[in-house]
Amino acid sequence: MSALRFDDWDLPSAAPQANATVDAEKQAKTEVDRSILQAAPALAPINAADKRIVNGKADINQLAPFKYPWAWEFFLKANRNHWTPLEIGMAQDVHDYHHKLSAAERHVFENVLAYLTTSDILAMRNIGLAVMEKMSAPELQIYQARQVYEEALHTWTYQHCIESIGLDQQEIYNRYRVVPEIHGKIALANRRLEKVLRSDFDLEDRANLHEFALSYFFFAVIFEGCWFYNGFTPVFALQRRGLMKGAAEQLQYIMRDEVLHCAFGIRVIRELLIEENLTLDPATLRELWDEAEAAETAYAGYILREPVLGYNAELHVAQFRFIANRRARQVGVAEPFPGAENVLPWLDEQANLRKEKNFFETRVTEYQTGGALAWE
Amino acid sequence: MSALRFDDWDLPSAAPQANATVDAEKQAKTEVDRSILQAAPALAPINAADKRIVNGKADINQLAPFKYPWAWEFFLKANRNHWTPLEIGMAQDVHDYHHKLSAAERHVFENVLAYLTTSDILAMRNIGLAVMEKMSAPELQIYQARQVYEEALHTWTYQHCIESIGLDQQEIYNRYRVVPEIHGKIALANRRLEKVLRSDFDLEDRANLHEFALSYFFFAVIFEGCWFYNGFTPVFALQRRGLMKGAAEQLQYIMRDEVLHCAFGIRVIRELLIEENLTLDPATLRELWDEAEAAETAYAGYILREPVLGYNAELHVAQFRFIANRRARQVGVAEPFPGAENVLPWLDEQANLRKEKNFFETRVTEYQTGGALAWE
Numbered sequence: 244m245s246a247l248r249f250d251d252w253d254l255p256s257a258a259p260q261a262n263a264t265v266d267a268e269k270q271a272k273t274e275v276d277r278s279i280l281q282a283a284p285a286l287a288p289i290n291a292a293d294k295r296i297v298n299g300k301a302d303i304n305q306l307a308p309f310k311y312p313w314a315w316e317f318f319l320k321a322n323r324n325h326w327t328p329l330e331i332g333m334a335q336d337v338h339d340y341h342h343k344l345s346a347a348e349r350h351v352f353e354n355v356l357a358y359l360t361t362s363d364i365l366a367m368r369n370i371g372l373a374v375m376e377k378m379s380a381p382e383l384q385i386y387q388a389r390q391v392y393e394e395a396l397h398t399w400t401y402q403h404c405i406e407s408i409g410l411d412q413q414e415i416y417n418r419y420r421v422v423p424e425i426h427g428k429i430a431l432a433n434r435r436l437e438k439v440l441r442s443d444f445d446l447e448d449r450a451n452l453h454e455f456a457l458s459y460f461f462f463a464v465i466f467e468g469c470w471f472y473n474g475f476t477p478v479f480a481l482q483r484r485g486l487m488k489g490a491a492e493q494l495q496y497i498m499r500d501e502v503l504h505c506a507f508g509i510r511v512i513r514e515l516l517i518e519e520n521l522t523l524d525p526a527t528l529r530e531l532w533d534e535a536e537a538a539e540t541a542y543a544g545y546i547l548r549e550p551v552l553g554y555n556a557e558l559h560v561a562q563f564r565f566i567a568n569r570r571a572r573q574v575g576v577a578e579p580f581p582g583a584e585n586v587l588p589w590l591d592e593q594a595n596l597r598k599e600k601n602f603f604e605t606r607v608t609e610y611q612t613g614g615a616l617a618w619e
Numbered sequence: 620m621s622a623l624r625f626d627d628w629d630l631p632s633a634a635p636q637a638n639a640t641v642d643a644e645k646q647a648k649t650e651v652d653r654s655i656l657q658a659a660p661a662l663a664p665i666n667a668a669d670k671r672i673v674n675g676k677a678d679i680n681q682l683a684p685f686k687y688p689w690a691w692e693f694f695l696k697a698n699r700n701h702w703t704p705l706e707i708g709m710a711q712d713v714h715d716y717h718h719k720l721s722a723a724e725r726h727v728f729e730n731v732l733a734y735l736t737t738s739d740i741l742a743m744r745n746i747g748l749a750v751m752e753k754m755s756a757p758e759l760q761i762y763q764a765r766q767v768y769e770e771a772l773h774t775w776t777y778q779h780c781i782e783s784i785g786l787d788q789q790e791i792y793n794r795y796r797v798v799p800e801i802h803g804k805i806a807l808a809n810r811r812l813e814k815v816l817r818s819d820f821d822l823e824d825r826a827n828l829h830e831f832a833l834s835y836f837f838f839a840v841i842f843e844g845c846w847f848y849n850g851f852t853p854v855f856a857l858q859r860r861g862l863m864k865g866a867a868e869q870l871q872y873i874m875r876d877e878v879l880h881c882a883f884g885i886r887v888i889r890e891l892l893i894e895e896n897l898t899l900d901p902a903t904l905r906e907l908w909d910e911a912e913a914a915e916t917a918y919a920g921y922i923l924r925e926p927v928l929g930y931n932a933e934l935h936v937a938q939f940r941f942i943a944n945r946r947a948r949q950v951g952v953a954e955p956f957p958g959a960e961n962v963l964p965w966l967d968e969q970a971n972l973r974k975e976k977n978f979f980e981t982r983v984t985e986y987q988t989g990g991a992l993a994w995e
């Protein structure tokens with residue numbers, strides 16, 4: 244990568260752009276309308292009680308006092324979890340992929356990556372475009388600013404894995420459009436996103452508010468809390484056999500972020516339902532779960548069309564149902580799949596691994612010297 | 620701060636929320652409409668040439684191939700610049716503020732913080748709400764996801780300074796509403812933001828496209844590139860005399876981020892003008908500069924109503940004009956204030972300081988152990 248120097252942009256000898264030349268006459272100074280620069284009305288500081296999850300009237304530009312101190316804690320926690328994909332070695336993975344994985348295992352690995360790359364760009368766009376603007380308390384927007392960035396960091400991670408291993412980027416990125424079983428999950432998510440991105444969408448309207456709550460539930464609870472949580476498992480299954488350990492470690496860090504996103508989302512939903520005295524329609528929720536299960540079943544059938552040692556499509560879907568029940572309990576709605584069992588007890592164990600490794604001691608030299616930036 | 624554990628949210632014994640109870644009948648599984656899960660049309664991978672800054676038609680979910688590889692470099696560079704406010708000691712600043720600063724110096728310091736806190740929340744909202752959605756190439760959105768986060772990180776930094784020194788948060792955050800000279804700058808920015816947030820805004824329309832380019836120019840070039848760049852100077856003036864060195868170091872890191880934001884923005888504007896064959900109307904630009912200068916002059920008059928050693932309002936405004944000319948040259952438009960001189964040569968010197976300190980070796984213990992997160 245060529246070095247980026249800010250003073251690349253300090254170009255005193257560059258000719259002005261042809262379409263932005265000086266018009267000497269028009270350059271004469273103008274009379275400034277000073278009305279906008281005049282006194283603001285003397286307003287009292289905001290009250291925390293006036294803040295709301297959505298539809299709040301309190302000044303959005305004032306961080307304190309907090310109404311949702313837990314949101315600020317999520318922000319601080321997320322910052323303490325900071326990591327980047329460059330800190331994890333991928334050399335052994337390159338060897339594993341080309342020399343140790345079976346064709347069925349390569350199929351699993353590539354398609355999980357293809358699904359995740361598209362999913363995380365979508366997750367970023369959902370928070371950035373459909374959610375953040377609707378949150379009317381700055382402490383909520385601030386956690387979501389971090390969340391938007393983390394989704395971008397995950398996209399970088401997949402890109403880093405794809406590049407390290409030498410896969411065809413263009414083909415991997417396009418796979419979600421040509422493989423129906425990957426496309427199905429993305430299409431369900433896009434449908435939710437489109438519903439709340441309509442320009443006439445108005446959260447003062449109860450039907451729209453319910454639509455927004457459902458969409459938020461879908462992304463936080465199902466998309467991030469079930470599909471993502473469960474989506475890393477096939478690669479963890481390889482990791483348990485000593486394969487693709489670098490990629491798996493990357494995914495463990497992503498999973499830690501996603502668990503926080505899901506936890507934050509569940510907290511927001513619970514508060515939103517109380518603040519707005521809103522009920523999630525059980526019949527609509529039922530449809531949501533059933534669609535999610537059908538999409539996950541099709542997806543599992545494709546990525547695991549041949550089982551790999553110790554892991555198959557049935558286990559994948561059974562685990563989805565078990566996680567879905569947990570998320571439902573966390574939100575306080577009915578379990579969608581009563582009686583689903585924990586068929587992969589090692590998954591939570593894998594997730595629970597405390598990351599004792601201190602990244603900041605082991606980080607690579609290039610990263611350490613990142614502070615030496617030449618700027619103007 | 621209480622420890623945040625994800626399993627706080629795993630509440631198996633919690634009663635379901637009253638407004639989200641189970642309706643046994645409705646819980647019966649539904650018939651899933653499988654049409655959305657069916658085959659996607661077989662589409663070819665995207666071509667980089669089809670990407671556009673705005674109004675692009677290429678699939679937004681596919682990162683590679685890049686059309687704007689420089690945007691990806693900005694993203695990587697920004698990640699290498701990562702820092703957090705907890706890494707910089709503030710103990711001496713607490714002493715300085717309460718025992719060494721004169722009343723005039725405290726006035727400068729507090730009002731600079733009050734202006735910056737509000738400005739950075741607004742900067743975050745501008746990118747998150749008004750800009751990111753309009754960028755139609757994922758590599759542009761991804762840098763802006765990092766940018767949105769950095770603005771939130773800056774807000775955290777001001778909050779950390781305010782809290783460390785023991786200022787009244789509520790009063791500081793509200794100051795922009797009751798001090799006309801601070802309010803003026805924020806009001807100008809809000810007016811720009813509102814113009815491009817209209818629900819009927821359409822970038823296929825040439826007049827709207829010009830409005831968007833102007834707004835983007837305002838935020839990247841004036842708001843971040845001039846007002847922010849110049850806005851840290853009063854605190855650097857204290858730093859040069861050995862005062863408030865912790866806060867000043869925080870601002871140096873923020874300034875490094877802001878310089879990258881401005882550089883990225885200028886690059887986007889230049890490409891946008893070429894791609895869209897668009898000219899920024901010189902008369903409108905003239906008004907923009909003159910309003911910005913009037914607002915900066917009023918602001919400088921307030922924060923520096925008494926000069927502090929080696930620094931006064933006239934120098935502040937003269938420096939604004941000098942920086943404005945530099946930014947104009949960088950974009951390729953006419954210098955707004957021909958002949959403006961570099962009255963504070965030490966500012967660029969201060970900004971040019973290479974940060975040789977390796978944060979990752981000196982970071983505090985709390986941050987180092989942040990990796991040990993208990994999760995479900």
